[in-house]
Amino acid sequence: MLLPLRRALLLGLATVLGQIVWMRLATGQVAWVQVAILVGVTAALGTVFALNFTIGHLRAAREEVKRLGVNEERVRVARDMHDILGHSLSTMTVQLGLTRRILETSGDAALAAGRIAELEATARTALSDVRATVSGYRALSLDSELAGARMALSAGGVRVELPAATDAVRPELREVFGYVVREAVTNVLRHSDAELCTVRLGPAWVEVTDNGSAAGGAEAGNGLTGLAERLAAVSGTLEHGPVPGGGFRVAARGPTAALDPAPSKEGEPI
Incomplete structure (x- = not known):
């Protein structure tokens, strides 16, 4: 027996x-x-x-x-916390530096107070996102991420070109594309000396490029690795790397991107 x-x-x-x-x-x-x-x-x-x-x-x-479920939840929380805190802390750092320069150069208390109010709003939003992430009820909005990207890049002195609307993006890809925009903008603020950042959208693709000379984002870190995992969950792919002439490019494609007029690797429309 x-x-x-x-x-x-x-x-x-x-x-x-x-x-x-x-x-x-x-x-x-x-x-x-x-x-x-x-x-x-x-x-x-x-x-x-x-x-x-x-x-x-x-x-x-x-x-x-059960063990795999616990590990998967830990990975989810760690990935979300990285995405939230990385972007929020980078934005807050830029805002604090700008406020310090205002006080050191012009001493304009009213302008500095306005920057501090923006900083307070960013901190409150980050705290709310952390609570929602821990409880598992956080849903990302592509529109809000584009608005946050505009505010963060403008505070960092980076010109930004954003799409006028997000209606063309497929509904099931809006959340993951929001993460792509957030992580790419965070890398521009942290690793790049870019003067211009451009975000382009399609029904099943998103592309974020900058014209900086720094190559700090050339190697995949936790953020880009997390993005690749999120896209793999929706049968998508992630591309990132330097572009000819200087700058860095992050592009995400959904499962139906082959049917859409997605951008080429050089950033030009096909």
């Missing part, structure tokens, strides 16, 4: 044949009722052991599923 099934079947067959041969030699006839009892008892016990073995595997699989 403790042997693998294939060996157990061979051993059971050999036992039955041995019983039949022994009966034939000892009495000259075979008691088929006893043979049937032996086969039946063996099959019943084998079934019980097989069920116990299967139940043990199912319990182990259930524990593995």
